[in-house]
Amino acid sequence: MKSKLVLLVIVPVMFLSGCQTPSGKWQPAPFILETPWSESVPVDDPWPEYPRPGMVRSEWVSLNGLWEFTLTGIRDTIPLAFEHLIRVPFPVESALSGVAEVVTDTTLMWYRKSFTVPDNWKGQQILLHFEASDWETWVYVNGQPAGTHRGGYDPFTLDITSYLEAGREQELVVKVHDPTDRGNQPRGKQVLEPGGIFYTPSSGIWQTVWLEPVPEDHIDGFFVTPDIDRDQINVEIASTAGEQEATYLVQVFAEGKPVSEVSSEAETMIVPVPDARYWYPSDPFLYDLKITLLKNGNAADSVTGYFGMRKVSLGKDRDGYTRVMLNDTFLFQFGLLDQGFWPDGLYTPPSEEAMKYDLEMTQKMGFNMLRKHVKVEPRRFYTWCDRMGMLVWQDMPSCSGYIGARDPDRVVSDEYDRQFRYELGEMIRTLYNHPSIVMWVPFNEGWGQYDTPGIVDFIRSVDPTRLVNAASGWADRGVGDVHDIHHYPDPRMPDPEEQRAIVLGEYGGLGFPVEGHTWEQENWGYTNMKDREDLTVQFEEYAAQVYAFAEKGLSAAVYTQTTDVETETNGLITYDRAQAKIDPLYVTKAVSGIFPPYCPSEQRIFTDSLEITLELPLCEGEIYYTLDGSEPGPSDYRYQEPFSIDCSVILKARAMYSSGADSRVGSYVFEKVPFQSPVSEMPEKQGWIMKIYTGEWQTLPDFDSLEPVETRVVDAVEIGSAGRRDHFGVVWEGYLTVNEPGVYVFYLTSDDGSRMILNGELLIENDGIHGMNTIKGFAALEKGAHEVRIEYFQRTGGLGFKWLAGKAGGLPQPVTAERLLHK
Numbered sequence: 001m002k003s004k005l006v007l008l009v010i011v012p013v014m015f016l017s018g019c020q021t022p023s024g025k026w027q028p029a030p031f032i033l034e035t036p037w038s039e040s041v042p043v044d045d046p047w048p049e050y051p052r053p054g055m056v057r058s059e060w061v062s063l064n065g066l067w068e069f070t071l072t073g074i075r076d077t078i079p080l081a082f083e084h085l086i087r088v089p090f091p092v093e094s095a096l097s098g099v100a101e102v103v104t105d106t107t108l109m110w111y112r113k114s115f116t117v118p119d120n121w122k123g124q125q126i127l128l129h130f131e132a133s134d135w136e137t138w139v140y141v142n143g144q145p146a147g148t149h150r151g152g153y154d155p156f157t158l159d160i161t162s163y164l165e166a167g168r169e170q171e172l173v174v175k176v177h178d179p180t181d182r183g184n185q186p187r188g189k190q191v192l193e194p195g196g197i198f199y200t201p202s203s204g205i206w207q208t209v210w211l212e213p214v215p216e217d218h219i220d221g222f223f224v225t226p227d228i229d230r231d232q233i234n235v236e237i238a239s240t241a242g243e244q245e246a247t248y249l250v251q252v253f254a255e256g257k258p259v260s261e262v263s264s265e266a267e268t269m270i271v272p273v274p275d276a277r278y279w280y281p282s283d284p285f286l287y288d289l290k291i292t293l294l295k296n297g298n299a300a301d302s303v304t305g306y307f308g309m310r311k312v313s314l315g316k317d318r319d320g321y322t323r324v325m326l327n328d329t330f331l332f333q334f335g336l337l338d339q340g341f342w343p344d345g346l347y348t349p350p351s352e353e354a355m356k357y358d359l360e361m362t363q364k365m366g367f368n369m370l371r372k373h374v375k376v377e378p379r380r381f382y383t384w385c386d387r388m389g390m391l392v393w394q395d396m397p398s399c400s401g402y403i404g405a406r407d408p409d410r411v412v413s414d415e416y417d418r419q420f421r422y423e424l425g426e427m428i429r430t431l432y433n434h435p436s437i438v439m440w441v442p443f444n445e446g447w448g449q450y451d452t453p454g455i456v457d458f459i460r461s462v463d464p465t466r467l468v469n470a471a472s473g474w475a476d477r478g479v480g481d482v483h484d485i486h487h488y489p490d491p492r493m494p495d496p497e498e499q500r501a502i503v504l505g506e507y508g509g510l511g512f513p514v515e516g517h518t519w520e521q522e523n524w525g526y527t528n529m530k531d532r533e534d535l536t537v538q539f540e541e542y543a544a545q546v547y548a549f550a551e552k553g554l555s556a557a558v559y560t561q562t563t564d565v566e567t568e569t570n571g572l573i574t575y576d577r578a579q580a581k582i583d584p585l586y587v588t589k590a591v592s593g594i595f596p597p598y599c600p601s602e603q604r605i606f607t608d609s610l611e612i613t614l615e616l617p618l619c620e621g622e623i624y625y626t627l628d629g630s631e632p633g634p635s636d637y638r639y640q641e642p643f644s645i646d647c648s649v650i651l652k653a654r655a656m657y658s659s660g661a662d663s664r665v666g667s668y669v670f671e672k673v674p675f676q677s678p679v680s681e682m683p684e685k686q687g688w689i690m691k692i693y694t695g696e697w698q699t700l701p702d703f704d705s706l707e708p709v710e711t712r713v714v715d716a717v718e719i720g721s722a723g724r725r726d727h728f729g730v731v732w733e734g735y736l737t738v739n740e741p742g743v744y745v746f747y748l749t750s751d752d753g754s755r756m757i758l759n760g761e762l763l764i765e766n767d768g769i770h771g772m773n774t775i776k777g778f779a780a781l782e783k784g785a786h787e788v789r790i791e792y793f794q795r796t797g798g799l800g801f802k803w804l805a806g807k808a809g810g811l812p813q814p815v816t817a818e819r820l821l822h823k
Helices: 352-364 379-388 414-431 452-462 532-550 584-591
Strands: 065-073 084-088 107-115 125-130 136-141 144-150 156-159 170-177 209-214 219-227 232-239 246-254 257-264 268-272 287-295 298-307 312-316 322-326 333-338 369-372 391-395 437-441 482-486 501-508 554-560 610-612 622-626 643-645 649-656 666-672 688-694 710-714 728-738 742-751 754-758 761-766 773-781 784-794 800-807 820-822
Touching: 084 107, 125 136, 144 156, 219 287, 219 298, 232 246, 232 287, 246 268, 257 268, 322 437, 322 501, 322 554, 333 352, 333 391, 352 379, 352 584, 369 554, 379 391, 379 414, 414 452, 501 532, 532 554, 532 584, 688 820, 742 754, 742 761, 742 784, 754 773, 761 773
Parallel strands: 333 369, 333 554, 369 391, 391 437, 482 501, 501 554
Antiparallel strands: 065 084, 065 107, 107 170, 125 156, 125 209, 136 144, 136 170, 219 232, 232 268, 246 257, 246 287, 287 298, 312 322, 610 643, 622 649, 649 666, 688 710, 688 728, 728 784, 728 820, 742 773, 742 800, 754 761, 754 784
């Protein structure tokens, strides 16, 4: 690990005297959606916790709370009047800031705060810390320029000692510029026009601002590299003392008891950790660390921290698959895509309690990993992951620009490259000591992706101890330690590789909006569930598929996502953190590989009798069931072989395993139905009516309220004849001839959304933005012509549509032209 000295550029600015302060009482801006913590955030002391838990000193002062604030156009002089009060550290656009105003690339944000340096800090150097400010920040102390910083996610520090004036309150002014998606800087999912998978920006100061006194000779930082193969750690210390008459004492403790200590004049040393207790998700043991800087035998400075004895690597399992190893052992990593957005604070959680809630719920639901998606959290977040045993894949916040799966890497300017590497390197250095982080992810789905092999080499030069996921999603270049694909909504896996592990970086995205808990009325998911039971069953089915893939070499899977985010309603928890959409116990069982019995056939209707088969997805176990809707137990029917029913029943089934675990109760409704009648008069015209529409939608629109751009008669239900690739919709209407009565199954496969309406009733709903996804529908149809309407829309990206039909139990086929009629 290479330490780095960051030089902060000093630039002059002209200040004006006689500035006016804002009048009136501060209050939060109106909430679009509140969380349980929205109303309890302190006005004067939000986020009071120590912001740097990995390197602690006892003396510090938080500058969080109310600051004076105003917005101006692009200019270099301080405004005459500060119009607002803002609650720091909440982003300008957030309700919790009290401002909630739009910031653009032509806007400057100005902050002003007075503070007093404690008397007992006299004679020490005073450091001013910003945990994060998005994006370009200028700092002035008592009218003097103190430094600038470019980067929206990394902490930065200024020594402001020489700018302080004795016997008075000190004045701190901060200017920030954030171009969001109109610039080339890393910015994640922040966009000036939010919608779909991109969200409201978080401009300006969005993490804690604080002061710290240090002696002239002090410790700037340290890096700890665990080595479990040798039961030792490598410690690299950065300080202002240099090597002249300076000695470093490193002490290791386990649960308060001394383990080892090493004293050295070198800034790099090896410290033994005998009989090391390894860090695992099931046992996240942390050693305490104390580093003391000695000058002439006296302690000049000391800091405390911690570390975990943890190793992440690639290795072969007994079946020869290349796996992601933790401490030389394969552990399947099952995680959530965690975006870290909040309806009240945007990038900034309302409190540490709120931030912990997401982690606690993730763990409660049985997941052992999260993928921190194109955002960097406060350092305390990762400390909680360390303490709780939550593995983290850390994304680099993405830049503007996009490449498709088959496109070459982008070509970028030298300035773009320098800034990206700087912010990427600072993210890695800042988070280096956290054992929870096991993988760096520089690029997601081609966003800003450039020089992929070079960026992988750069990451390894900064941190050779962790794995690199070079390109999560697509545009794989064959480099890095894993091959990562995304697939929505159902899971898939790449082909196993000899040199790299294979992972599923995203899947799922099952949409289910909960009324009263959404950001807007219009919302979407990659596919929409009709109710909580439907959501639970589909989640379990996908989890079972993930475990089947794990047996074939898959090392990890990431479900989308922890919570809803703005109009994206595919979280396991609502955006306001008020409700879990699936009982966490049921999620835990599925994530642990404990599944209820299921029926291999999806047929739920019949006209005479139906044979029922029950199976378990993975493990051996006993199946007990009832047919009257009651909860099954060991005293009920024990399933041994398929059985027949000749009347409507509610079948409930539970699996009981030899381990003592039992599954959720699966519920299946089987209904004896009459045949649906055909239309009284057989249509005589061949073909169906096809109407083509244009527009941008996230779900199927009300096509009947729109004007088609083209209407024609077609002899096949397919989208090739539409002649479009993006932003269009199609409606097919007509009659389907059925040659003999029976139960029929229809397959509707689409990318993006589709639905099928049969005889005026919804049969298949496959709506939302998603990849190729198939949903089946069954209907008992009498001989004759039946009215059918099929709707489809395509947003952008992947394109596909297929409609098949056949007798239940048989092979589905494309519907031939002679069966399509219209009036």
